[in-house]
Amino acid sequence: MTLTLQSSLGLIFAALIVSCATPSNHSSRARDVYGHRPGPQGFRTIIIDAGHGGKDSGAVSAHTGQKEKDLALDTAKRIANELRGDFKVILMRSDDTFIDLDERVIRANRHGDAILISMHFNSGPSNIRGPETYYWRVDSHGLATRFQQAMASASPAESGNRGLVRRRIRLTRNPEIPCVLLEGGYLSNPAESRLISDSGYRQKLASNIAAAIRTQAAEGDRGTGPLPRPINAPPSRPTDAPE
Ligand SMILES: [Zn+2]
DSSP states (O other): HHHHHHHHHHHHHHEEEEEEEEHHHHHSOOTTTTTTTOOOSSSSSEEEOOOBBTBBBOOOTTTTTOOOHHHHHHHHHHHHHHHHBEEEESSSSSSSOOHHHHHHHHHTTSSSSSEEEEEEEOOOOOOSSOOOEEOOSGGGGHHHHOOOOHHHHHHHTTOOOEEEEEEEEEEEOSSOEEEEEEEEETTHHEEEEEEEOOOOHHHHHHHHHHHHHHHHHHHHTTTTOOOOOOOOOOOOOTTTSSO
């Protein structure tokens, strides 16, 4: 590719980012519903969503008997404790309550200058393990990269960014703020489930995740690689795919 072509492509991409960043409605909040803009920097509010809750247990470990909803809440609270004082921290749920996914999006959208992290633990074939990070929006790529690195450095099962996945689900597509869904490891894997049952390990995950948030707030996307290509996709619906 010639230099001229490269730089014109760069200009086209920059123009796309700028044009997509223009809100399509008349909202006073200058947000792009697709999230086609660089990642956040200098934000002051962290919304931490513990996945599942109440009647929805999420995954249940056959190895320890622990439920995803309880482990997610415990980890969310640990992340919150790491950040309080330096950030405004909002827990989407602070007890064993069921909240619909669309309601979680509505609540997240009440806050500007914020990011949303949804904390989960995974389930699948018993030989698969390691943390995974899901993002969709362009403005969530840097954060997702940092979170995956943060969890991978705590986990003996993961290395690099193998678990960084661009996936359109309700909590990665629909909020108007940068939003990332974290899977802290597989409850279906015997060794990883036992590891996750250790509160010291969950604390390590939480403090690494909190450190990643501090780095993103201070530096924005710096060092997280090129932004992914913009994709204009409709909001995710409950019927799209299992979440
Ligand atoms: Zn889950």
